[in-house]
Amino acid sequence: MLIETETTPNPATLKFLPGEQVMASGTRDFATPEDADVSPLAEALFNLGDVTGVFFGRDFVSVTAAQGVPWAGLKPDVLGVMLDHFASGAPLFKEGSAAEIVVPAESFDDNPEDAEIVAQIRELIDTRVRPAVARDGGDIVYRGFQQGKVFLQMQGACSGCPSSTATLKQGIEQLLKHYVPEVTEVRAI
DSSP states (O other): OOOEEEEOSSTTEEEEEOSSOSOSSSOEEEOSTTGGGGOHHHHHHHTTSSEEEEEEOSSOEEEEEOTTOOHHHHHHHHHHHHHHHHHHTOOSSOTTOOTTOOOOSSOOOOOGGGHHHHHHHHHHIIIIIHHHHHHTTEEEEEEEEETTEEEEEEEETTTTOTTHHHIIIIIIIHHHHHHOTTOOEEEEO
16 A cells, blocks of 8 residues: 655644545544544654644545644654555545534634625635645635624644644635625634
8 A cells, every 4th residue: 555645834743644544524633632532643743742733535545744843753653654544445534433524613603694794705715725725735714794793713733833823814704705705804813
């Protein structure tokens, strides 16, 4: 089995492509070792000691190294864990875990009067933004719309990425403002 790796805009995060489906649908972000308790793969990656984040996408796993940890030493260990996992056919999540139930980070109750605006924002994020962000090893999740402000959560390689602010302001904010005039600002939460 060959697992390819790709760099991401976040120098602390590498994207690993096992050549097979990782998640059948959706994504899953593990920001702490406690979050990883539901996944043998995420748990094993955190157990390496120098991993501070794991993210499962459709066909990739992004892994974030602790600050100051060089990838040259960590990458072989991460590849070993992933090879063992995918070659064995082990499940991604533990049986009986609430793996698919993810309590959202901060979310806002959208005003029902903004339903059409929110639908436009969600469609643009799902069709134009998320695929581009996934290519960089991350995801972006809609969390709310209030008084012209769109609230988004960055995950995977995008969380803590030095270029995430530029992505939000010069990329996503401009796109949303162009297609949805009611949008005045985009904020990360």
